[in-house]
Amino acid sequence: MSVRERLAEVRDRIERAAARAGRDPRSITLVAVTKVFPASAIFEAYEAGVRDFGENYVQEFETKAPEVRRLAGARFHLIGHLQSNKARRAAELFHVIQTLDSAKLVWRLDEAAQPLDIMLEVKLSPEQAKSGADTSELPAIIEAVRSSKNLRLLGLMTMPPWSDDAEPSRPYFQRLRELGSQHELPHLSMGMSHDFEVAIEEGATFIRIGTALFGKRKKP
Numbered sequence: 001m002s003v004r005e006r007l008a009e010v011r012d013r014i015e016r017a018a019a020r021a022g023r024d025p026r027s028i029t030l031v032a033v034t035k036v037f038p039a040s041a042i043f044e045a046y047e048a049g050v051r052d053f054g055e056n057y058v059q060e061f062e063t064k065a066p067e068v069r070r071l072a073g074a075r076f077h078l079i080g081h082l083q084s085n086k087a088r089r090a091a092e093l094f095h096v097i098q099t100l101d102s103a104k105l106v107w108r109l110d111e112a113a114q115p116l117d118i119m120l121e122v123k124l125s126p127e128q129a130k131s132g133a134d135t136s137e138l139p140a141i142i143e144a145v146r147s148s149k150n151l152r153l154l155g156l157m158t159m160p161p162w163s164d165d166a167e168p169s170r171p172y173f174q175r176l177r178e179l180g181s182q183h184e185l186p187h188l189s190m191g192m193s194h195d196f197e198v199a200i201e202e203g204a205t206f207i208r209i210g211t212a213l214f215g216k217r218k219k220p
């Protein structure tokens with residue numbers, strides 16, 4: 001199947017999940033996750049109508065960026081863990097940083113002096129990956145972003161512990177939504193190939209889809 005065909009299928013599933021939840025499917029942005037795939041995958045998805053792309057590694061995207069930066073209207077999201085020594089470079093390469101998880105990173109990104117959309121990565125359980133801020137740290141980080149000069153806070157992002165099924169993700173998505181409304185943040189980045197429909201039912205406004213569009217990845 002081509003990326004175009006897979007995209008049509010994913011869009012169809014987005015629409016059906018949105019209908020179940022009584023939501024407008026246009027309120028959900030599909031972020032095509034192209035980590036490990038070459039720049040040609042980005043072009044292919046762009047041709048099929050995708051405008052938002054997710055990459056996990058600053059260094060990997062650095063090699064693709066010269067080719068793809070010129071795509072009109074394309075937005076590139078960093079969705080992998082950001083180390084503070086790469087913050088400046090990340091601010092230059094990406095339009096959205098979804099994985100901000102410390103006040104220290106706020107200062108580093110703000111220093112890069114470029115307007116940047118930000119999402120805070122939240123860690124909701126000890127089984128989740130090491131990255132992400134604890135919920136107790138959120139108020140301080142949110143305050144730091146809100147008082148920065150160049151950073152615009154869109155919302156929260158999370159990645160539940162891995163499972164083959166979708167339902168185990170639901171309580172994490174519900175928790176993220178509660179935190180979002182508590183802090184008056186409009187956007188929630190949650191849901192991947194295996195659980196995006198559940199994420200949509202729970203209020204996702206960004207879903208991050210790799211495998212369902214591009215097929216299985218080889219290990220990086």
Ligand SMILES: *Cc1c(COP(=O)(O)O)cnc(C)c1O
Pocket residue numbers: 033035056079080159191192193194208209210211212
């Ligand atoms: C790789 C990745 C995705 C996409 O995962 P798929 O299961 O391939 O859809 C989404 N979010 C993050 C943070 C990722 O690292």
